[in-house]
Amino acid sequence: MAEVTKSQYPLDDISRLPEKYGSVPIFFENTGYFIPEKLRDKIFALETKSKSNPNNDILLCYHQAEGGATPENKEIEGVMKRILSNHMAQTKLQRKIEVVQISSITVKDAIIKELKNRDNAEKQRASTNSDNNDTKKQSEFAESFLEEAMRLKASDLHIETLGSSNKAVVRLRIHKELIDLKTITIEEAQSLGQTFYATFPRAIEEDQEKGSGSGIYKHENLLDGEFSRVLEKSGKSMKARLVNIGLNHNGQFNLVLRLIDRSVPQVAVPYSKKGFTPEACEMLKTLHTASRGMVLVIGITGSGKSSTIQNMIQQERDRCGNSRKIYLLEQPIEQTISRVTQINSDDSHDSGEVKNSEQDYSFSNLNRMLMRGDPDSIGYGEIRDNLTAKSAVQGGESGHLVYGTMHVDSAMGVFSRFETFGISLEKICRNDFLKLVMFQHLIPTTCPHCSIPYDGENIPMQFGEFHALKSFKTEDGRPLDMMNIISHKSKLKEGESLIRSLQRKNFFKSKDAMKMKRHIEAMNESSDTIGFKQRLDALIRSSTLPKEKINIRFKGDGCPKCQEQGTNGVVPACEILIPDETFLGFIQSRRWGRAEAHWKSKLLGRRAVQDTYARILSGMLDPRVVEKELAQLGS
Structure with missing residues (x-):
């Protein structure tokens, strides 16, 4: 049975209006005869409107019309209890019903306005709370990728849509190479764009710095911006410059963030500590x-x-x-x-x-x-x-x-x-x-723990299982989730095939495993192994280092020490020109060959590829990576 109470005063002051009512109240005007059916109909009309929230209380206001007979309070309460007993009890609702006499009919409009304002304010609070909760979830989702990117020391974060598959892939550039981090839905990709371009630059959370994203994020447009952020989990301070490139077809887009670690102290570092020779x-x-x-x-x-x-x-x-x-x-x-x-x-x-x-x-x-x-x-x-x-x-x-x-x-x-x-x-x-x-x-450095030594005879295969897995696409065009692959790879026994192990775990079908094996064979057959070995052996012969000091190594497939990347950083290869008067004279007269010869013979000039030779011989740099990044050895 719902509880029925009767206010002991006429309601003529809105400030005395009871605090919590979730619907427009029932107004009942007595014109001389008290008609229970009318009251009952109004209660049921309110029931129909408020079923979505059965815990809302009901406010019943009655006004005595001028010249009408005045019913006793007990009569009103008796009728109400009878109606509630016969009808509302069947609904099994436990409402609080408050009966209030209003002092004049003009109070009615004031009550309606006040309750509507309260209702609108409550809806706005609920909407704001919902929006804040959604924004918080989106921010946490976006930060999870930033945390992983900063942990892996990525220089860039890419979000790329994958054609008509309704999927997108998040990628990280680590030591100059892009790896696929995670496959997400197109809706999640757009949510990340909204967060990176609009939410983070606005800095709505405390202790965050405003950025320069402007306007509304539209993934199909060409946009740029930036934001700075202190990541909640790691406490790392970072900055991102972003560009959104709408591809002008089928709603496809790329979003790229250049990541800057602001927690690195800004102090002068000796050039040797920066990796210069x-x-x-x-x-x-x-x-x-x-x-x-x-x-x-x-x-x-x-x-x-x-x-x-x-x-x-x-x-x-x-x-x-x-x-x-x-x-x-x-x-x-x-x-x-x-x-x-x-x-x-x-x-x-x-x-x-x-x-x-x-x-x-x-x-x-x-x-x-x-x-x-x-x-x-x-x-x-x-x-x-x-x-x-x-x-x-x-x-x-x-x-x-x-x-x-x-x-x-x-x-x-x-x-x-x-x-x-x-x-x-x-x-x-x-x-x-x-x-x-x-x-x-910048040249990636090999991980000393998983790199492969050169025995002087056999050049390790350039393309292995990990390379094939990174380039593999499923039937619907999606790449593999490389973070899951990396996690699985770390648990393999020595000598165990990664592709076969993943196929047994149903990452892909057996026909896909065979296709990847053939891809590896074809890629290695097409590589210039013989010519490369000749160039590498010529570099070894030209070195003045004792044979036992030469330790040439090739990039491996990765290990836990290098986050399964096979590399553990980058170092600069450079060429430096400090011109003298003779060199500048050759340049001004457009004698380019003479100028370059003078640079190399008199000004200690050498090409960037030559700047890598000592580090190739020491095992720091993979000679194949050097050729890929700069030029052939000996050029």
Whole structure:
């Protein structure tokens, strides 16, 4: 039986309205005769509306019409109890029914408005709580991938849709190679895009930093942005620059995050600790006395140019005891460097988007302002067009030490690159202007625990089971979940076939296992094993090392020590050019061959592939990986 109570006062003050009622109340106006059926019908109408929440209480308000007979309170309560007894008890509901007399009919509208406001507020709270719970789940899902990426020291995280399969794959670039981390649904992929592009940059959680994602995430569009975050589980501070590339067909898209570990202390690191060879470290000492001119670090995307420039600038700062004013223009700022003035440059003014000169952070305007800012050194970031090239050259011509990066694939290629930017050779080849040019390329280092030694006769197979598994696709176009594969691989007995073991565990069918075996055989048959062995043996013969000191090793299939990657880091291979007057004369007169010969014979110049030879012979670098990344041995 539902509980029935009667208020002892007329309701004329909304503030005294009972606190919890989940539906619009019943209003009953007595016009002279008390009709139980009308009251019953109204109660049942309310029952029908409120079945979705059977625990809501009911408020029954009655008003005595002017001139009508006044029923006794006991009569009202008696009728209500009789109705409830005959009807509501059958519903097995336990409601609280409160009978309230309202002092005037005008109070009715106020009560309805108040209860509706309460109801709307409750719905809004419920919706907000639901949205917050959904957002929290999505954030946790996104963070799980970031945590794994940072744990494995990945440089990039990729999300790629897989055609018409309604699936997507999350991939990580580790030591320059992409591996498939996990297959997810297309809806999960879009949720990750929403979280990375919109939720994380807004920094709605406490202690998180706002990013630059703008607008609404639409996976089919071309978008870019960035966010910074302190990961909840590991506490690691990281930053991500992202680009979303809609593929313009069937809703397909790629989302790529460049990951930056901000928990790494920003201090100057000796070049030897960065993995440069002793020969390179010796040549880099020329920077110790540089106070003007241009220093360039060049290479392809992902070769560590920006990190090297930042380290050079920090070394200058420490070497001079903070006595030099150093500006660094970046787009965007990735790491905060103490005692260096970092400016986030913007090319919107150069494209005509910004009209207010006070907010003009273009290279050209910043360079003009910096000339008045009493600089000693200026870092210009990437020199990528006529505007940035002119700004950097102007900075160097003004008697300052300037740093820059450039996308060029060799030290000798810098001069033709400047010409494509509209800078003449005469300008670049003035004596003492170009201080140092360094091309660098990152090479994965072999894991010493699972790498395969070269016995002098047999070259290990280039392509093994793990390679075949990474390139395998199921019938519906999905790649294998490589993290499950890696977990399974770590449990294998020595000599046990990974493919056969996975086939027995129903990862794929036996026909797929045979197909992968044939794929491995075909790939190894097509590789240049004979020519490669001749080049490797020639390198060994040219070495002055005793035979017992030569320890050439090839990348293995991975082990727990290297997270099953077969590699445990990267080191730079570089070529360094410190031009003299003779070299610059050859360049200015376009005698490229003479200039290169002079560089190699008189300026200690050597190609990046030559910079790897000592580390190949010591077992640090796989010679096949070196050829893949740079050039053939001996070239």
